[in-house]
Amino acid sequence: MSSPYTHEATTEVAELQAALKAHGITLPSLGLDLPSVVMAYDTPLVELGNCNLDTARALTAALRKAAGR
Template identity: 50%
Template sequence: MGTAERRAAVERIKDAEAARDELRDTLAAVGVVLPSLGLDDASLARDVPRPLVDLGRCNPRVARQLAAILKGSAP
């Protein structure tokens, strides 16, 4: 991987981290915590990383809370 490709990969990872942080902060503002929220390790391990935000796991109470919030924001 050349320098330009490395820079592009770093930018994609930084963008995914920012998206993860924005989602975590927005969810926290409405009282929802997804304890496993992070970046998907497998998507970072590729020769050319294509980072994915992994929402992870949560208990049923948090899943229902998140569903209720999303239902309330639907058009």
């Protein structure tokens, strides 16, 4: 059994992936946390995963730019 929110979470992961890509950022491990997907009582978690230092810097810069800092 999977969470009733699995489709919604999968869609949101795709949206996040597209938004990051628009800033030239790729998180290779981005996806749904599988144990949380099979729990029917809670919403699935998004696993951001690991990234290298350059990707972390790019993500920080994009978030700061979006925040106007």
